[in-house]
Amino acid sequence: MNEPYKSYSVDEAKRKLEYYCSYQDRCHEEVHQKLRSLNMIPQAIDVIMAHLIEHNFLNEERFACSFARGKFRIKNYGRRRIVMELKAKGISKYNIDTALKEINDNDYIDSFNALAEKQWQSIAERNVLKKKKKLADYLLRKGFESHLVYDKMSVIDIEG
Known part of the structure; x- marks a missing residue:
């Protein structure tokens, strides 16, 4: 754990943030917050951010x-x-x-259908309408488009 008032030189902070960014891809906001948590001044933050972008640690x-x-x-x-x-x-x-664009459309639909099927099986509700509502809410919460979710609900009517 960091001591509460430890200060870092720009070079120390650069090394620390290079490791932070190489361990896992980070967004600018996460790196900016990390630098603020290290008590870096705004000018130093700008220099370090520029260095990280220039050397492809931050993209x-x-x-x-x-x-x-x-x-x-x-x-x-x-x-x-x-x-x-x-x-x-x-x-x-x-x-x-x-x-x-990284998400293949076929994989997306396959994943959606598999997730819907798995969740449908796991819902213990006996009332079909309530069960469908729970499934729809779950899929919407997961971030799937409403037209996909509601199309799936109409297919369940036919299957169910």
């Missing part, structure tokens, strides 16, 4: 793409949730659009 497009891939593959997030979280991190629309 928002790369961050956005890896974030989108990870959240989709590991957490099964839909596009809407990924977009919302990237916007919350201050990522530009251009980088968000680039990141969404």
